[in-house]
Amino acid sequence: MSLPLGTVGVWRGYSAIDAPMAAAVEALGYGAIWQGSSPPADLHAAEQLLDATERVVVATGIVNIWKADPVELAASFHRIEARHPGRMLLGIGTGHREATPERVRPIAAMNAFLDVLDAHGVPVEARVLSALGPRMIRVAAERSAGTHPYLTVPAQTAEARAALGPDAIVAPEQTVVLDEDVASARATARRFLANYLKMSNYTSNMQRGGFADDDIAAPGSDHLVDEIVAHGTAGDLATAVRAHLDAGADHVCVQVLPASSDVLPALARISSALGLR
Numbered sequence: 001m002s003l004p005l006g007t008v009g010v011w012r013g014y015s016a017i018d019a020p021m022a023a024a025v026e027a028l029g030y031g032a033i034w035q036g037s038s039p040p041a042d043l044h045a046a047e048q049l050l051d052a053t054e055r056v057v058v059a060t061g062i063v064n065i066w067k068a069d070p071v072e073l074a075a076s077f078h079r080i081e082a083r084h085p086g087r088m089l090l091g092i093g094t095g096h097r098e099a100t101p102e103r104v105r106p107i108a109a110m111n112a113f114l115d116v117l118d119a120h121g122v123p124v125e126a127r128v129l130s131a132l133g134p135r136m137i138r139v140a141a142e143r144s145a146g147t148h149p150y151l152t153v154p155a156q157t158a159e160a161r162a163a164l165g166p167d168a169i170v171a172p173e174q175t176v177v178l179d180e181d182v183a184s185a186r187a188t189a190r191r192f193l194a195n196y197l198k199m200s201n202y203t204s205n206m207q208r209g210g211f212a213d214d215d216i217a218a219p220g221s222d223h224l225v226d227e228i229v230a231h232g233t234a235g236d237l238a239t240a241v242r243a244h245l246d247a248g249a250d251h252v253c254v255q256v257l258p259a260s261s262d263v264l265p266a267l268a269r270i271s272s273a274l275g276l277r
Contacts, residue, residue, distance in 0.1 A: 003057050003089050003126075006031020008241060008274055009253035010267060011061055011173050013037035014045045016259065019052030024264055026056040029276030034061035034091065034148070034173070034253045041068035043076035043088075050084040061148055061173070061253070062093035062130045065113045074120035081126075090122070091148045093130030096199040107135055114143050128169050132205040137163050145169045146250075151202055153209050153227050154247035161248030171251040172244050177231040178256065178266040185231035188257050190219045192229065229257070234266075238273035 009032030010017075010025050017025075022033055039045055039060050046058045063073060073090070080088045092113065094106040110129070117127065129140040131147040137160060140147045146169030147160055160170050175192065179185035196202045203216050206224065215224040230240030237254070244252045254270060256263035271277055 003086055004031065004055070005057050005059075005089070005169070005171065005251040006276075007245060007251055008271075008276060009034055009057075009059070009171075009251060011036055011253040011255040012263070013259065014039040014060075017049065019048055021264065022049040022052050022056065022058075025267065026053045028264075028267055028271040030056065030267070030271065032057040032059055032089070032251065032253065034059045036061045036255075038062070038064040038067055038095065041070075041072040041076060043073070043080055046088060047080050047083070050080065050087055055087075057087050057089055059089035059128075059148070059171075060091045061150075062091040062095075064093060064095040065109055066095055070113050070116035071120060074117050074122050077122050077126065078120075088126065089145075090117075090127040091130060092127055092144075093148075094136075096201045107139060110136065110139055111143070114139075128171065131160070132201060133208070134163070140164065141168065146171065148253075149173070151175070151196060151228055152205065154243040156205075156209050157244045157247040157249050169251065170249045171253065172249055173253050173255055174240055174244060175229045175255045175257060176237045176240065176266075176270070177229060177258075178234060178237060178269060179231055180233055182231070185229075186222065186225050189225045189229035189231060192257050192259075193220050193225065194218065234269035234273040237270050241270075241274060 010030050011034040014035035049058050125145045127144045128146045128148045129144045131137040131140040141164050148171045150173045177185045177188050197218050215221040230237050241252045256266045
């Protein structure tokens with residue numbers, strides 16, 4: 001199976017996007033909707049978006065293996081695949097230990113979770129892993145269609161492509177703020193990053209991405225904020241998306257801040273800047 005993700009999608013918490021919004025995102029030319037904030041294994045939220053649209057792929061970004069039952073997830077996938085063939089992609093990840101303390105090591109737990117999906121007939125091609133570190137990237141290469149990294153920079157996209165090879169899906173998330181006032185945009189970005197700068201998996205990955213301890217120390221240096229959260233005009237945000245594509249991404253999903261705002265006007269302007277329609 002080959003999922004038509006297109007080159008650009010939209011990332012949003014699964015409870016913050018409904019059927020009318022999904023239809024609007026599809027009409028703007030985006031190829032996929034990524035449902036964040038650990039959507040449950042029943043995938044009912046994904047099914048509702050697929051029912052309301054015609055072509056857009058719905059992906060989970062990500063199902064958290066500590067919170068979701070793999071047997072239920074497999075059954076949900078098959079239910080949706082029967083109704084909307086080729087339009088559901090399972091993004092799967094281990095979350096972060098500060099929110100869901102692991103009882104066993106993440107790599108072992110991920111492999112055990114994937115074993116269950118294999119046993120229940122979920123195709124390798126229908127899943128990607130949220131792989132940040134090199135060990136999880138190896139699991140993604142061996143047992144999934146690719147990777148969906150979060151809060152990464154284009155250099156890390158290039159590393160993922162090199163590690164996974166030319167045929168894998170590399171679909172990073174890119175956070176954006178449509179705001180030409182630098183101070184205001186950085187303030188929005190810092191509010192968003194505050195919790196992530198307390199999470200060891202993200203801060204470790206930022207270090208792997210070349211950021212120094214001083215950059216990562218709260219509230220985050222201007223350099224870190226500017227590199228991880230693109231801000232400025234719609235053209236500036238489009239440039240940030242293209243940087244990931246030029247680095248080897250197949251697909252980039254944009255997360256518009258503030259998440260509590262009406263993000264459709266910003267998504268419309270980004271779509272126009274990228275020529276999605």
